[in-house]
Amino acid sequence: PINQKSKKMQVIDQAYTKLRRKFMEGHPMCQAALPCCTGGSTDVHHKKGRGIYHLDITTWLPVCRNCHTWIETNPTDAIELGFSDSRH
Numbered sequence: 001p002i003n004q005k006s007k008k009m010q011v012i013d014q015a016y017t018k019l020r021r022k023f024m025e026g027h028p029m030c031q032a033a034l035p036c037c038t039g040g041s042t043d044v045h046h047k048k049g050r051g052i053y054h055l056d057i058t059t060w061l062p063v064c065r066n067c068h069t070w071i072e073t074n075p076t077d078a079i080e081l082g083f084s085d086s087r088h
Helices: 007-026 065-073 075-080
Strands: 043-046 060-063
Touching (some): 060 065
Antiparallel strands (some): 043 060
């Protein structure tokens, strides 16, 4: 069976949903613009990971799905290009 989310996590998820909607409305274009880019932003990439920065929009990058996949599968290159921050 799947564990229920804690009340704290439910509150964080609700806040994230609201912040994300407003953020994406204000950032309609992918800011990575890699060769695989489709143009419009569909995802939020968390440059410093989700953890304590989950709701910190200064660490968010609006990206298309293709660029997001590339960033996640090429972490070293993504850090060098400024799409991710080192988590060490």
